Each structure stands twice: as structure tokens, then as C-alpha cells.
Amino acid sequence: MTPDASDFWFLPLGGCGEIGMNMNLYGHDDQWLMVDCGVTFRDIDGTNRSGYDVQMPDPEFVTERREQLQGLLLTHAHEDHIGAVALLWRRLRCPVYATPFTAEMLRRKLIEHGLEGKVPVHLVEPLDRFHIGVFDVEWIPNTHSIPSPCGLAIRTPVGSVFHTADWKLDPDPVVGHGYDEEVYKQLGEEGMNAMVCDSTCANQPGHSLSEGALYDGLHQHISAATGRVVVACFGSNIARLHTLSKIAHATNRHLGLLGRSLINTASAARASDLWPDVTTLVQSDHLGYLPRETLLLVATGSQGEPRTALNRLSHDSFHDLSLEAGDTVIFSARAIPGNEDQISSLVARLEARGITIITPESSDLPIHASGHPGVEELRKLYDWVNPQLLIPVHGETEHLDAQAELAKACGISRQLNGRNGDLFTIAPSASIRRGVAPTGRLGVGRRSLEKIG
Ligand SMILES: [Zn+2]
Ligand SMILES: [Zn+2]
DSSP states (O other), rough: OOOTTOOOEEEESSSBSSSSEEEEEEEEEEEEEEEOOOBBBSTOOOOOOOOTTSSOOOOHHHHTTTGGGGEEEEOOOOOOHTHHHHHHHHHHHEEEEEEEHHHHHHHHHHHTTTOOOTTOEEOTTTEEEEETTTEEEEEEEEESSOOOOSEEEEEETTTTEEESSBOOOOOOSSSOOOOOOHHHHHHHHHHHHHEEOTTTTTOOOSSOOOOOOOOOHHHHHHHOOOSSSSEEEOTOHHHHHHHHHHHHHTTTEEEEEESSSHHHHHHHHHOOOOOOTOOBOOOOGGGGGGGGGGGEEEEEETOOOTTTTHHHTTTTTTTOOOOOOTOEEEEEEEOOOTTTHHHHHHHHHHHTTTTTETTTTOOOOOOOOOOOOOOHHHHHHHHOOOSSSEEEEEHHHHHHHHHHHHHHTTTSEEEEOOTTTOEEEEEESSSETTOOSSSOOOEESSSSEEEEO
């Protein structure tokens, strides 16, 4: 199965019908391009019964056509978009393209896998436009919940697509580049055949909050606290760390980071000039000696994951620090569906020890912002880009259905609602062929990647 010169195809191998492990292919004129290559931490049924903590799409379809694969484009540095690159690199062996922060995060993973210097990683900047094989690729600056995210305008002589990747419209992303309404509108004036679009929050009304709107709420809780404060958030949210660094300064507290992924992303941000100059971090082994009221700690584990800093604190088994009655834990993150039970147990353990818990639901002012577009933002982007065809991705069935419905209601003439392994034809005409590519998963086993199921 090979696209000819009159075809422009989209073929998702992961991330379509699920949230996680994104892997997308575009095909034209005997060539393929891969967009993102991520992992998931959960089985297909949402459990962890298979025993594989880290899973990814089986790339068999594209590895059988490896000589036709022209490149791998990484839209941003979240695990569900870059987490499988180092794991699958030996099977793909194509050039990789990414903006500097994403490339820095990838570089650290490549080192861990003994691949540094072996993978050709090309640095790109927002609005760069160049050819990769037969594909004309333009990097469109987005805002999201991690620095330097980009969507991609991919053009061929027979059709074009705007692949949004993960996005929101954030007027004040706090760190890194913003988005430019005019750039989206220019895509609309040119006329995109299709838009492949993030569906994560397509069933949520309204507009996502701005990262810049969280200072007041977080400041209020932290300045009112009398003991230690631990803020649980996603390790990759550098903007949230900027906000907390400002609050640490304003409330005379020392900022400390607990958890490997936080320390790693902060270090990647520093290497990419995305770290606030004024921030000095307390070393972990000093934490036990500093007065309680002088500490503001950021911890991984907002989802109750077993091997994270917050979980260890809740069991009082964190090496450098014990929490006590009167300390405060603020959840600056929402529960990802499926994690509710392990989060409730975590909260119960903390509460049993007299620790005050603050969540986005219990806080009057906002203390968390989603990285994905709600209905209002989707409507705006449809209006600006005005594609002929909308393909919802990055969502479970309810999210994909919600976006397909919304696009229809907004007057986009065609929607193609499919799943991993389906072939979406953008040119010569919009259609879908179900189940043309194998869609298994690989799990990280003891020695190698293993087929799951
Ligand atoms: Zn993302
Ligand atoms: Zn994502």
C-alpha cells in the first residue's frame, strides 16, 4: 500500500481513539512523514493489567517501508509525543526535526539509551518552512502547557493539511513563544484541505484558562500557609514553575523541586534559556534543616503515581523530608480520568496525617489551567483556518465524537471520524478506509520491546 502522486494520506498508528502514544503518518508520492512518536503508561482498557508500565504503538507498518520514511517531526516535548523516539529509533533511522526545547528534552533521553550523536536531530524555529522529501513543511507556533509547541502546515502539490498538534489559545503563556492569530488566518486565506485537530477538551464548554491567570490563586494559598507548602503539578510545565518561582520570592520561601522528572525538565529549561535567572533551588538534602515556613516545594505525583515524590511523602518514605500536621499540599493539576482512585487514596493518607489539601475544585481562584482547547477556542480556530475537512485526533471516542459534531455545527463541510490504523484520504477526495494498518502495541520488557497481547 503506497500513496502515488495524486494521493495525500493521513494514517494514525497511535493517539486516535485514545489519549497518549501519538504516532501519525502522512503519505504522498511513495513517501511517508511521521509526526510525533510517543508513549502511554496505561493498557488499552485503561488498566495496568498487562504489566507493561511503558507502551507505544507498534510501528510495523512504517518500519516495513522504512526506506520511504523521510523524517520524524516532533511537535512538543510531552511524553505522549516524544517518549518512544529513543525506544524505536533503531527501527526508524530517519532524521528528526524539533524546536530547541523539545530537542533538548529528546537529547536527554537519547543519552540514557546510548544514542547521543547517533540520531540526526535538526533544530527548527517557529515559522521555519522547508522541504522534507516531497513534503513542504511549515512550523506554526502554538501555545500549550510546555514551552515551544508547534503545529505543522504540511503541503503537497495535491493537498494540504494543518496538523494542529496539542494547543490552546493562551494570551499569556508565561514562558516561550505565543501564538499568532494572523498566522492561522493566513492558512485560512491560502485554503487548507484538512485540519487534523486536538480533541482532548472538545466536550468542554468555554475557553481554557491562561497560565498567566494562576499567580493570584496560587499566591493566595501559599501566602496564607504557615507550614511547608508542596505544590503537585506536571513536571514538564515550565510556566507553572516560573509562576511558583515568583511566588517563592514574593513570600520569602525557598523553592525546591522534588522528583527526577521535575529536576530534569528544569535543567532542560535552563539549557534552553527558558528558566528564570533569579531562581536558585534548594538542594534536596538541605530540605530537612530549613524552617518549615520558609519552604515552597514542587513535587511530581499529582496523579497519585506510585514511584513519585508526593506518594513517598504521603507514606513518609521520602528520603530528605517528612511532612507534618499543619503543612499544605496544593494540587495544581486535574485528575486524568482513570486516576481518581489512586489520587483519593493519596489525599486520604495525607489528610490522615493532618496535612491541609487544596485542589482546583476547592479553590475560589484558579490554580490550574488546561493545555487543550475548549469549545470556544475550537470555534475560533475553525473560523480562522476554515478547512474543508476536519479530522479529530488526540482523544477517546467521546472527545472525537464531540469535535466531529462541533465541526459539523460550525459549518466545516466534511468530518472524518476514525481510529488508529484507518487510512484517511485527504486527496484526491475525502474518504476513509477502516483498519488498513496493523495497530498493535509494544511494551518495554526487561531486555527488549515486546509485542503486547
Ligand atoms: Zn501535549
Ligand atoms: Zn498530547
